[in-house]
Amino acid sequence: xxxxxxxxxxxxxxxGTSVKIECRSLDFQATTMFWYRQFPKQSLxxxxxxxxxxxxxxxxxxxxxxxxxxxxxxxxxxxxVTSAHPEDSSFYICSARSGDRGHPNEQFFGPGTRLTVL
Amino acid sequence: GENVEQHPSTLSVQEGDSAVIKCTxxxxxxxxxxWYKQELGKGPQLIIDIRSNVGEKKDQRIAVTLxxxxxxxxxxxxETQPEDSAVYFCAASKSSSASKxxxxxxxxxxxxx
Numbered sequence: 001x002x003x004x005x006x007x008x009x010x011x012x013x014x015x016g017t018s019v020k021i022e023c024r025s026l027d028f029q030a031t032t033m034f035w036y037r038q039f040p041k042q043s044l045x046x047x048x049x050x051x052x053x054x055x056x057x058x059x060x061x062x063x064x065x066x067x068x069x070x071x072x073x074x075x076x077x078x079x080x081v082t083s084a085h086p087e088d089s090s091f092y093i094c095s096a097r098s099g100d101r102g103h104p105n106e107q108f109f110g111p112g113t114r115l116t117v118l
Numbered sequence: 119g120e121n122v123e124q125h126p127s128t129l130s131v132q133e134g135d136s137a138v139i140k141c142t143x144x145x146x147x148x149x150x151x152x153w154y155k156q157e158l159g160k161g162p163q164l165i166i167d168i169r170s171n172v173g174e175k176k177d178q179r180i181a182v183t184l185x186x187x188x189x190x191x192x193x194x195x196x197e198t199q200p201e202d203s204a205v206y207f208c209a210a211s212k213s214s215s216a217s218k219x220x221x222x223x224x225x226x227x228x229x230x231x
Contacts, residue, residue, distance in 0.1 A: 006161075034218075043207060043221045044162070093161050103169065105150050105211040107219055109161040 003027055004096050006110035013084055014118055020080045021113045023094030029074035030096035034107060035067070038091040050077050084117045091115075120145040122210050124222030132230050137195045139225045141208035144189065148210040151184060151191050152219065156205045165206075166193070195227075203229045 050071035149170035154162035
């Protein structure tokens, strides 16, 4: 149980286009979802926290107009990278927290999405 | 805010030997300490966690220890196997719905055949 999926797993896009990444909790309801960014050989950097039905909370230095997050249901959150540029190329990982499964702060991670902007 | 430091950054171990990864945290209010294994091109997977009301937890070849006084916690892998090669992250968090998980910088573990 506690499976989180991401789609797509890989995406290549042209500079200036927008890309949407989906994160789904498959067998539980996620009251909170998180979006992380990971550069090669580095740790996970939290970008934003989203709670179902409310606006996402962005970490310092993360542009909310650049990285649009929607958490419309208890099983789905989306991250849209708007007007993508090569420097946005990275590995994006989502995670979900149930609140009633495991430790209150236990997060279940998705498999990640590799974004390459040409 | 919370800060988690992790050492070493890389670790090479002979197959069959043990591997130890150490972390320290700064916020004494942290009470949840998960460890994640990340294979190349994949998301992190929780392998074990420990809560502040216990000092040690074991699951087959993996064990974690926690010293709350010193704010240290460690991951021990015994009888290492090639499939243990991966990047391992420690993390710390508090029991609050608003708390984030703060990750260490990661340890790249390589198992030599």
